[in-house]
Amino acid sequence: xxxxxxxxxxxxxxxxxxxxxxxxxxxQSGREVIAGLVGPGTxxxxxxxxxxxxxxxxxxxxxxxxxxxxxxxxxxxxTMVKESGADxxxxxxxxxxxxxxxxxxxxxxxxxxxxxTVLELSAxxxxxxxxxxxxxxxxxxxxxxxxxxxVLMRPNQLPVGAADAAATATVREFxxxxxxxxxxxxxxxxxxxxxxxxxxxxxxxxxxxxxxxxENFKILDDLxxxxxxxxxxxRAVADAGWVPHSMxxxxxxxTVAPSLYIAAGISGAIQHLAGMSGSKVIVAxxxxxxxxxxxxxxxxxxxDLFEVxxxxxxxxxxxxxx
Amino acid sequence: MKxxxxxxxxxxxxxxxxxxxxxxxxxxxxVKWVMNPYDEFAVEEALKLKEAKGAGSVxxxxxxxxxxxxxALRTAMAMGADDGIVIDSNEPLDTFWTAKALAGAIQKxxxxxxxFAGKLAIDDNAASVPQILAEALGLPHVTVVTKLTAGGxxxxxxxxxxxAREIFExxxxxxxAANKGLNTPRYASLPGIMKAKKxxxxxxxxxxxxxxxxxxxxxxxDFQLPPEKPAVKMIAGDAATQAKELVRLIMDxxxxx
Ligand SMILES: Cc1cc2nc3c(=O)[nH]c(=O)nc-3n(C[C@H](O)[C@H](O)[C@H](O)COP(=O)(O)OP(=O)(O)OC[C@H]3O[C@@H](n4cnc5c(N)ncnc54)[C@H](O)[C@@H]3O)c2cc1C
Numbered sequence: 001x002x003x004x005x006x007x008x009x010x011x012x013x014x015x016x017x018x019x020x021x022x023x024x025x026x027x028q029s030g031r032e033v034i035a036g037l038v039g040p041g042t043x044x045x046x047x048x049x050x051x052x053x054x055x056x057x058x059x060x061x062x063x064x065x066x067x068x069x070x071x072x073x074x075x076x077x078x079t080m081v082k083e084s085g086a087d088x089x090x091x092x093x094x095x096x097x098x099x100x101x102x103x104x105x106x107x108x109x110x111x112x113x114x115x116x117t118v119l120e121l122s123a124x125x126x127x128x129x130x131x132x133x134x135x136x137x138x139x140x141x142x143x144x145x146x147x148x149x150x151v152l153m154r155p156n157q158l159p160v161g162a163a164d165a166a167a168t169a170t171v172r173e174f175x176x177x178x179x180x181x182x183x184x185x186x187x188x189x190x191x192x193x194x195x196x197x198x199x200x201x202x203x204x205x206x207x208x209x210x211x212x213x214x215e216n217f218k219i220l221d222d223l224x225x226x227x228x229x230x231x232x233x234x235r236a237v238a239d240a241g242w243v244p245h246s247m248x249x250x251x252x253x254x255t256v257a258p259s260l261y262i263a264a265g266i267s268g269a270i271q272h273l274a275g276m277s278g279s280k281v282i283v284a285x286x287x288x289x290x291x292x293x294x295x296x297x298x299x300x301x302x303x304d305l306f307e308v309x310x311x312x313x314x315x316x317x318x319x320x321x322x
Numbered sequence: 323m324k325x326x327x328x329x330x331x332x333x334x335x336x337x338x339x340x341x342x343x344x345x346x347x348x349x350x351x352x353v354k355w356v357m358n359p360y361d362e363f364a365v366e367e368a369l370k371l372k373e374a375k376g377a378g379s380v381x382x383x384x385x386x387x388x389x390x391x392x393x394a395l396r397t398a399m400a401m402g403a404d405d406g407i408v409i410d411s412n413e414p415l416d417t418f419w420t421a422k423a424l425a426g427a428i429q430k431x432x433x434x435x436x437x438f439a440g441k442l443a444i445d446d447n448a449a450s451v452p453q454i455l456a457e458a459l460g461l462p463h464v465t466v467v468t469k470l471t472a473g474g475x476x477x478x479x480x481x482x483x484x485x486a487r488e489i490f491e492x493x494x495x496x497x498x499a500a501n502k503g504l505n506t507p508r509y510a511s512l513p514g515i516m517k518a519k520k521x522x523x524x525x526x527x528x529x530x531x532x533x534x535x536x537x538x539x540x541x542x543x544d545f546q547l548p549p550e551k552p553a554v555k556m557i558a559g560d561a562a563t564q565a566k567e568l569v570r571l572i573m574d575x576x577x578x579x
Contacts, residue, residue, distance in 0.1 A: 068488055070462075070463065070465075071462070094483070095483055096482070098449050099465045102417065102451075102453035105418070106421070106453065106457035106458065107457055110418075111416055111417070111418050111539025112450055112540070114448045115446075115449075129544075130447075132447075132542075133445055134335055134444065136547075137339055137341055137545050139542040139544060139545045141540050142542075142543055144541050146540065182461075182494055182496075183462035183490055183491070184490065186490065188482075188488050188489075189488075189489065191482075191483070191484040192484070192485050195484060196484075247485070248502070251444055259579075260572065260576075270336055274335055274444070281576045281578050284554075294556075295554065297554045298552075299571055299572070299576075300556045301564045303564060307561035308565055311562050311566075312568060315566050315568075315569040319569050319573055320579070
C-alpha cells in the first residue's frame, strides 16, 4: 500500500487545525502516514503528530532555518518527500504551505492541486475537487503524469479525529540543507494580532462600510473575542484605511472558508462574495432588506448593526458561559 | 534593466459562468475577459522600477489562445509596457506547464534582471505559477509581496499570518509575485492605448518553448455548479429577540461552534 506524507505546522505548542484535519484523513485511509515538520522548535510537535496518526515523523529542526526561507525549506521538504517514498503529499493551505509546495512539486517534477475543498483518499488513489471562478463552479483536479501527487487543502473542510495519547511515532531527524544564499529572511515583523489568520479561522466576524469608522470596529472585536473569531473587513473598509489590507476578505483580499462567517454592514458585492461564499454558515446583518448578501446567507437579520452586534455579544457570552 | 511581467487573462468576476454540456470546462462564448487583477500590480511595479532606474524595458508575456490573450497584453502595453510575447496555446495547460512555457520563452530572450507576476490568478486561485517558474529558472522568489525596495540589494516584504510580515533580501535576478497593497496600478491613457497598438508583439508556438501539452501533470474535469444553498432564514423581531434567536440557531441548528 502506498504511503502518504502530511506536512504539519504548529501554532505555539499545538498543531494547526488544518494539519490535524489532514493527519486524520490520511490515517482514515488506512495507509502509512509520514508527517513532516520543518523549522526551529518543531521537534517538540513530533509527539503530537504521532498521537494524531503519523507512524513516522520527519523533523528538520535547526536554528539555521530561521523564521522562513523558501530556499532551505524547499530543499528540506523535497528531501523528506523523496525519502518518505510517499506518492501523495498533503498540506493545509497556510501562507507558508502555499509558498512552499508548488516549489517542492516542481522540484520533484510533479503537479500540485491547490486550494482544494474536497479530498477523498483510497488505498492507492486520491480524488480532489476545487472551486473555480470565485466559487461559481467546481471541478475535479485529476493527476495525470505526476509521480507524486501534491494536494493543498483549504482548512476547515474536513473533520479532526480524536488523538490517541498512547500512540507514538518514530522520529527521524534531517540536517539543515544548504541554501543558494541568494535569498535571506532579514526580519519578521509581528502583526497587530496574534489571532488565527483569516484564512485558517474557524469563525470570522467581518465589518463593511456600514461600520462607519475605524473606532466602531471595537464592537466587532468584542464579538470576535467572545467567539474566538478573527475580524475581517470588506474592501471599502480597507481602502478607507479603517483596517489594514491584511484584513480584507474577497477577490483582491483573502479567500476564507470558516465554519461561521458573520457579515455586518456589508452589501455583498460579487468581489466580496468571491472570498467568502465557501463558508459553511453565513450570517448577514444589514439594514437594507434588499442587500445582495442575504441571497448568499444562511441566516439574515434586517436591522441596525449598532443595536444587533452588542446584543449578539451578550447572548453569545451567556450561551458559551463566559 | 530588463524586466518581464507574466500576465494571465481571466473571466471578469461579474461574468456569468456556464459549464459545457460534457462538463469538460466552461463555455467561453460570451465571457468577458480581463487582465487578472493581481497582474495589474505586477505591471505597475515593473513600470515604476523601470522609471526609477531611468532606463530599461518592460516585456509582458502570456500563454493562451493568441487572439484572446493579446488583448490583455495590449492593455499592459497601454499602461506603459514596451513590448509583448504571446505563447500561442489553445490547449488548457496546468500550472506546471504554464510555468515551464513562460520559463522557456524568457530563457530564449537572453539576460534579464527581474520577473514580476501576480500572486495568484482569480480564476483558479492556484498561486503556483510564479513558484514553479522560479524553480524552473533556478531563481530566488518572494511570493505575496506588498513592498519592494530596489537599492543595491532588493528588499521584498511579504505578508504572512495575522498581518505579520517577513522581509527578504534577494541577490541577483529574481521572481516577485505582487499582492494588493504593493502599489496603485495606473490606468491606460488614451494616447497610451493608441501607442500600444503599434508596440512589438512577438509570437511563439508552445512547442518553441519546449512544452508539450500532452504531458499535463494535472487536468481539470467534471465541472459542476456548486450545490444550491437552501434559502436564507430571516430572523424577525427587535434587536434583542433577533440576537437571541440567532445564537440559538447557530448553536442548536447549525451547530458550528
Ligand atoms: C477589481 C475589484 C476587486 C474588488 N475586490 C474586493 C474584495 O476583495 N473585497 C471586497 O469586499 N470588495 C472588493 N471590491 C469592491 C466591491 O465591489 C464593493 O465595492 C465592496 O465590497 C463594498 O463594500 P461594503 O459592502 O463594505 O460597502 P457598501 O457596498 O457600501 O455596503 C455597505 C452596507 O452596509 C449597510 N449598512 C449601512 N449602515 C448600516 C447599519 N447601521 N446597520 C446595518 N447595515 C448597515 C448598507 O445597507 C450596505 O448594504 C472589488 C472591486 C473591484 C472592481
